[in-house]
Amino acid sequence: GENVEQHPSTLSVQEGDSAVIKCTYSDSASNYFPWYKQELGKRPQLIIDIRSNVGEKKDQRIAVTLNKTAKHFSLHITETQPEDSAVYFCAASTYMGYFGNEKLTFGTGTRLTIIP
Amino acid sequence: EADIYQTPRYLVIGTGKKITLECSQTMGHDKMYWYQQDPGMELHLIHYSYGVNSTEKGDLSSESTVSRIRTEHFPLTLESARPSHTSQYLCASSEYLMAEAFFGQGTRLTVV
Numbered sequence A: 001g002e003n004v005e006q007h008p009s010t011l012s013v014q015e016g017d018s019a020v021i022k023c024t025y026s027d028s029a030s031n032y033f034p035w036y037k038q039e040l041g042k043r044p045q046l047i048i049d050i051r052s053n054v055g056e057k058k059d060q061r062i063a064v065t066l067n068k069t070a071k072h073f074s075l076h077i078t079e080t081q082p083e084d085s086a087v088y089f090c091a092a093s094t095y096m097g098y099f100g101n102e103k104l105t106f107g108t109g110t111r112l113t114i115i116p
Numbered sequence B: 001e002a003d004i005y006q007t008p009r010y011l012v013i014g015t016g017k018k019i020t021l022e023c024s025q026t027m028g029h030d031k032m033y034w035y036q037q038d039p040g041m042e043l044h045l046i047h048y049s050y051g052v053n054s055t056e057k058g059d060l061s062s063e064s065t066v067s068r069i070r071t072e073h074f075p076l077t078l079e080s081a082r083p084s085h086t087s088q089y090l091c092a093s094s095e096y097l098m099a100e101a102f103f104g105q106g107t108r109l110t111v112v
Helices: none
Strands: A004-007 A011-013 A019-025 A032-038 A045-051 A058-061 A060-069 A071-075 A086-095 A102-108 A110-115 B004-009 B010-013 B019-027 B030-036 B046-050 B054-057 B065-068 B076-078 B087-093 B107-111
Touching: A011 A019, A011 B065, A019 A086, A019 A110, A032 B010, A032 B046, A045 A058, A045 A060, A060 B046, A086 B010, B004 B087, B010 B065, B019 B030, B019 B087, B019 B107, B046 B065
Parallel strands: A011 A110, B010 B107
Antiparallel strands: A004 A019, A019 A071, A032 A045, A032 A086, A058 A060, A060 A071, A086 A102, A086 A110, B004 B019, B019 B076, B030 B046, B030 B087, B046 B054, B065 B076, B087 B107
């Protein structure tokens, strides 16, 4: 089955600086890579996603890059703000073999702290 | 408002009791999932469903069971609760392949 590794587990960044979180996956058949943000005491929410036919996607201050050959993808947050403090999860989706059948495997999470 | 709802939000129960955690979504999604998560930690998939009468076990070994008799409802049952079941349980749903998963607020379960 799919295995998703995420690094670092904790990250502290000065406000205004950039933060980068990296994930690797094991199943070359994975084709969808979302990132979720979970604030303290709240539910995870999707912040950006990328599909395997795209190498990079950007949405304002956040961007995701994908290297299918190396089987890794990264989240980049620029001009960090205090409200960016949260736990971030990467995930990989594997198609299981018949229409409608897929499974989402999450990484272990990165606790990002923005230092004012 | 279309959303995914979990009840109860908090539950404290004694060892050996049978409990059912409720999950309902009003978004018409076929796919639904149950994850176990200790606060701020990794999400472990314990059960999933691709539609009515479809249920599968996830990666994390679990002593729970699920059912999917209606599209909108995906309850999780623990036949005999143990302290090791103490955790947060998150229900999620998604519309189709490679689509955003929407999470419920979670049920924080404590078994004493």
